[in-house]
Amino acid sequence: MEKPHQQTNKTEQSQENKKPQQQDNSYLKYSQLAIQMAVTIGLLTAAGYWADKKLELETPWLTLAGAMLGTIGVLYQLYSQIKNN
Numbered sequence: 001m002e003k004p005h006q007q008t009n010k011t012e013q014s015q016e017n018k019k020p021q022q023q024d025n026s027y028l029k030y031s032q033l034a035i036q037m038a039v040t041i042g043l044l045t046a047a048g049y050w051a052d053k054k055l056e057l058e059t060p061w062l063t064l065a066g067a068m069l070g071t072i073g074v075l076y077q078l079y080s081q082i083k084n085n
Contacts, residue, residue, distance in 0.1 A: 045066045049066070
């Protein structure tokens, strides 16, 4: 009778060991997503700023367009990640 009890304890221990690892993975996944969001918006805004300077525009329309495009892309990516989970 001791063997089934020991197997149950091993199963419980393995389930307890999996919980912290799953939490660590979610932290890594969402921190990676946050970094990716910042880089995407930053690069598209910088590209718009560069284009504004290159074309010598008085109003920063391309900077705004780059920022908006980056934000829309990031929100879509965030929605897809949340939808898949």
